[in-house]
Amino acid sequence: APLIQRLDYQQPPFWIRKVDLSFDLDPAKTIVTSKMQVERNRAVPHGPLRLHGEELNLLRALINGAGVSFRQEGHELVIDNPPDDDFALEIRNTIAPEKNTALSGLYTSGGSFFTQCEAEGFRRITYFLDRPDVMAVYTVTLRADAAKYPVLLSNGNLTDSGTLENGRHFAVWHDPFPKPSYLFAVVAGDLVAREQRVRTRAGKDHLLQVFVRRGDLEKTEHAMNSLIASIVWDEARFGLPLDLERFMVVGVSDFNMGAMENKGLNIFNTAALLASPATATDADFARIESIVAHEYFHNWTGNRVTCRDWFQLSLKEGLTVFRDQEFSMDMAGSASARAVCRIQDVRQLRALQFPEDSGAMAHPVRPDSYSEINNFYTATVYEKGSEVVRMYQTLVGRKGFEAGMKLYFERHDGQAVTCDDFAQAIADANPGSALATRLDAFKRWYSQAGTPRVKAHGEHDAAARTYTLRLAQHTPATPGQPTKLPQVIPVVMGLLDRHGAALALNAAGDTETVLVLDQAEQTFVFENIDAEPVPSLLRGFSAPVVLDDGLSDAALLVLMRHDSDPFNRWEASQRLALNRILHALRAGQPLQLSPVFIDAMRGLLNHPELDAAFKELALTLPGEAYIAEQLDVVDPQAIHAAVMAAQQQLASALRDDWAATFETNQIAGGYTPDPVSSGKRALANLALSMLVLDAQATGDTVWPGKAYQRFKDASNMTDRLGALAALVNAGAELAQPALERFHALFKDDALVIDKWFALQARAPESEGRVFARAKALTKHADFTLKNPNRARSLLSSLCMFNPAAFHRADAGGYVFWAEQVLAVDAINPQLASRIARAMDRWSVLAEPYRSAAREAVARVAAKPDLSTDVREIVERALA
Numbered sequence: 001a002p003l004i005q006r007l008d009y010q011q012p013p014f015w016i017r018k019v020d021l022s023f024d025l026d027p028a029k030t031i032v033t034s035k036m037q038v039e040r041n042r043a044v045p046h047g048p049l050r051l052h053g054e055e056l057n058l059l060r061a062l063i064n065g066a067g068v069s070f071r072q073e074g075h076e077l078v079i080d081n082p083p084d085d086d087f088a089l090e091i092r093n094t095i096a097p098e099k100n101t102a103l104s105g106l107y108t109s110g111g112s113f114f115t116q117c118e119a120e121g122f123r124r125i126t127y128f129l130d131r132p133d134v135m136a137v138y139t140v141t142l143r144a145d146a147a148k149y150p151v152l153l154s155n156g157n158l159t160d161s162g163t164l165e166n167g168r169h170f171a172v173w174h175d176p177f178p179k180p181s182y183l184f185a186v187v188a189g190d191l192v193a194r195e196q197r198v199r200t201r202a203g204k205d206h207l208l209q210v211f212v213r214r215g216d217l218e219k220t221e222h223a224m225n226s227l228i229a230s231i232v233w234d235e236a237r238f239g240l241p242l243d244l245e246r247f248m249v250v251g252v253s254d255f256n257m258g259a260m261e262n263k264g265l266n267i268f269n270t271a272a273l274l275a276s277p278a279t280a281t282d283a284d285f286a287r288i289e290s291i292v293a294h295e296y297f298h299n300w301t302g303n304r305v306t307c308r309d310w311f312q313l314s315l316k317e318g319l320t321v322f323r324d325q326e327f328s329m330d331m332a333g334s335a336s337a338r339a340v341c342r343i344q345d346v347r348q349l350r351a352l353q354f355p356e357d358s359g360a361m362a363h364p365v366r367p368d369s370y371s372e373i374n375n376f377y378t379a380t381v382y383e384k385g386s387e388v389v390r391m392y393q394t395l396v397g398r399k400g401f402e403a404g405m406k407l408y409f410e411r412h413d414g415q416a417v418t419c420d421d422f423a424q425a426i427a428d429a430n431p432g433s434a435l436a437t438r439l440d441a442f443k444r445w446y447s448q449a450g451t452p453r454v455k456a457h458g459e460h461d462a463a464a465r466t467y468t469l470r471l472a473q474h475t476p477a478t479p480g481q482p483t484k485l486p487q488v489i490p491v492v493m494g495l496l497d498r499h500g501a502a503l504a505l506n507a508a509g510d511t512e513t514v515l516v517l518d519q520a521e522q523t524f525v526f527e528n529i530d531a532e533p534v535p536s537l538l539r540g541f542s543a544p545v546v547l548d549d550g551l552s553d554a555a556l557l558v559l560m561r562h563d564s565d566p567f568n569r570w571e572a573s574q575r576l577a578l579n580r581i582l583h584a585l586r587a588g589q590p591l592q593l594s595p596v597f598i599d600a601m602r603g604l605l606n607h608p609e610l611d612a613a614f615k616e617l618a619l620t621l622p623g624e625a626y627i628a629e630q631l632d633v634v635d636p637q638a639i640h641a642a643v644m645a646a647q648q649q650l651a652s653a654l655r656d657d658w659a660a661t662f663e664t665n666q667i668a669g670g671y672t673p674d675p676v677s678s679g680k681r682a683l684a685n686l687a688l689s690m691l692v693l694d695a696q697a698t699g700d701t702v703w704p705g706k707a708y709q710r711f712k713d714a715s716n717m718t719d720r721l722g723a724l725a726a727l728v729n730a731g732a733e734l735a736q737p738a739l740e741r742f743h744a745l746f747k748d749d750a751l752v753i754d755k756w757f758a759l760q761a762r763a764p765e766s767e768g769r770v771f772a773r774a775k776a777l778t779k780h781a782d783f784t785l786k787n788p789n790r791a792r793s794l795l796s797s798l799c800m801f802n803p804a805a806f807h808r809a810d811a812g813g814y815v816f817w818a819e820q821v822l823a824v825d826a827i828n829p830q831l832a833s834r835i836a837r838a839m840d841r842w843s844v845l846a847e848p849y850r851s852a853a854r855e856a857v858a859r860v861a862a863k864p865d866l867s868t869d870v871r872e873i874v875e876r877a878l879a
């Protein structure tokens with residue numbers, strides 16, 4: 001497949017202004033008729049009309065009602081001599097939705113029809129200029145069997161409906177907003193809806209609907225509440241109202257991602273939509289709230305203002321992730337609950353994006369080239385993109401950022417634009433700001449891949465009473481980018497004395513400031529500092545960098561106990577743990593936690609004021625992927641052994657504290673997924689898992705028994721799954737009967753059975769048992785590669801999230817990976833290429849893993865009929 005280059009962008013030679021689409025829906029053979037109003041784009045040279053189309057069966061093509069000569073060239077329908085003036089183009093083709101296992105375009109799932117058009121799925125429905133800068137007004141007529149498909153939905157407003165002969169019926173939908181084809185959607189099926197009418201600030205009435213399969217209706221209350229909260233928030237925070245009379249959300253079980261923001265008709269993976277206390281965990285409730293919000297926020301950031309081309313994807317995705325993160329923080333309420341949100345986001349960034357940024361798939365937030373755009377819906381475009389947006393806000397302030405957003409919409413509403421347009425709007429709304437004066441350098445965040453390293457060194461001059469902080473930055477080479485220029489890095493910071501009191505940083509008495517590092521090296525001098533301070537740098541994780549501040553354990557303890565910034569308190573706790581794990585790994589010695597460290601952790605756990613959610617985060621050891629990131633040569637087995645040893649020692653040394661913690665964090669009364677209750681449940685679950693782990697080592701049977709009892713009696717999924725995980729992760733004997741019971745209890749609930757698979761595939765490896773179990777589970781009657789949630793629950797859990805089970809000295813994990821990637825590729829290339837990414841970082845592995853992993857990647861790459869999706873991943877890995 002050709003490599004598409006960002007700098008080759010050209011406007012389309014034609015515009016399609018209006019489309020009348022009609023669908024005669026049938027799973028085996030759907031007839032699509034498209035009547036387009038086309039006009040030449042006089043800004044570009046004269047040329048043929050090339051329409052995109054894949055897997056289509058063309059029946060006819062007419063221009064102004066008459067036959068036209070055309071040719072098919074690869075995935076394009078070429079009309080060499082279209083009229084010079086505006087013309088009507090009619091295309092009729094058929095498609096086979098029931099054969100569409102790739103889940104891109106129009107497909108069937110559970111007997112209903114759904115579409116997924118982002119990024120390039122519309123061309124699998126009909127021939128079109130399937131690119132985001134071609135925006136048209138759509139009118140859609142749907143015809144289908146009335147008994148099988150009573151609900152017929154598309155974007156916009158329902159303008160007509162009625163019955164037809166042969167038991168069929170029809171509906172006509174009109175969307176007044178011009179939109180790119182990737183936002184088009186159709187749903188048809190036997191669905192039911194939760195409905196709610198809301199009135200926005202402007203006094204307008206809107207109908208909100210959440211459509212799901214019969215039987216799932218009671219699991220939609222949380223999604224509906226989340227949608228209402230999102231509408232209220234976007235209007236309050238950014239002044240952005242709901243612009244549609246009707247806003248629909250639909251759930252589907254077979255879906256490649258979390259959800260899709262089609263204009264007025266969002267389509268959701270049921271895993272990102274359905275929740276009840278009995279079947280969904282606190283984490284599920286939080287994730288659903290944030291995804292519902294994310295898709296809703298796209299209505300402005302993505303739909304009203306869209307991307308000129310797919311290289312600008314972060315324009316909508318980075319910005320919308322930032323908006324959903326801000327929303328979740330605002331919903332969380334207290335400062336401490338906000339910090340918990342921030343910590344979780346940063347943990348996610350470090351676990352997924354940092355490895356991406358230092359591996360074979362490293363790419364800038366605005367990539368320069370791709371062969372398959374679906375491969376660039378990445379943690380870099382989404383999560384790092386969001387951090388870039390956060391840095392705008394840090395540099396211009398919250399009010400300044402809101403003014404920038406206002407200007408962005410004033411300038412670009414209804415347009416398809418670029419990341420440069422966004423940057424310019426924020427800068428122009430804040431003249432003279434730290435951003436506006438460095439805009440070109442700031443934009444390197446879009447063009448340079450790799451995570452910058454920031455080294456900090458402080459020196460106190462007792463005589464001069466000054467503290468000089470030297471900051472230096474360096475961004476490592478990434479594929480295709482051997483050298484980098486300095487980035488603009490906002491470093492939010494403060495200074496503490498050695499008792500933890502905040503020091504004044506300037507004559508005004510500020511205790512916190514933003515340093516702007518924009519050179520390779522810079523010094524910042526603070527006056528009137530009497531004694532050596534402890535610097536608290538990069539507060540709130542103010543930039544997506546790796547910070548090396550060289551702080552001693554003593555200094556980290558000061559930060560952990562006293563920093564006013566909760567993020568840095570958490571960070572200090574993690575650094576203390578990380579230092580110990582890295583020290584053992586580098587020395588090749590068994591890990592031994594010191595009494596100082598244990599005491600510090602005990603102090604956190606028993607702290608009278610800290611929230612349970614914060615304690616749970618601080619007492620959870622750094623993840624194995626993040627630890628691997630700190631090492632030049634990665635031995636996944638050694639990392640796992642060190643983490644298990646640390647966990648075992650923490651479990652045993654704090655046994656009594658864990659027991660007290662477990663008891664004091666029980667919740668009386670009904671279930672609510674609020675931050676305080678979910679924090680308590682998370683901490684109780686951590687305590688329980690530590691107690692069962694410790695019991696395994698000592699031979700005690702009381703805590704495994706208690707865990708089993710709790711598992712049986714639990715009144716919500718968070719407690720039930722927590723107890724089950726405690727048994728499974730510790731390898732307790734009661735794990736097996738509990739797993740069997742869980743399966744029997746939830747055998748009819750696909751989303752819960754996904755958890756059952758994932759839990760087993762993610763369990764800590766011990767003598768190859770987890771790998772063997774995961775492999776055996778591929779033969780389980782409930783396992784299928786056709787459903788992405790199910791496939792991911794086993795394959796991604798094992799290959800991407802369980803390094804010690806996956807990276808085996810006998811290469812069994814790699815052989816399994818290759819087999820599964822090839823099998824999935826034949827069904828669903830987007831899903832296969834996600835799983836293929838488990839090997840992105842093969843080159844940093846220690847031997848014997850490295851050679852065996854490379855060989856497996858090469859074996860997959862040698863297959864002649866790979867999808868473009870998987871080919872791009874494996875070839876980048878081998879480059």
Ligand code: HT7
Binds near residue numbers: 118256258259261295
């Ligand atoms: N904008 C959407 C991204 C998307 C997608 C969703 C479902 C299936 C395939 C997809 N390809 C791209 C989701 C979002 O970011 O909101």
Ligand code: ZN
Binds near residue numbers: 294298317320
């Ligand atoms: Zn998005």
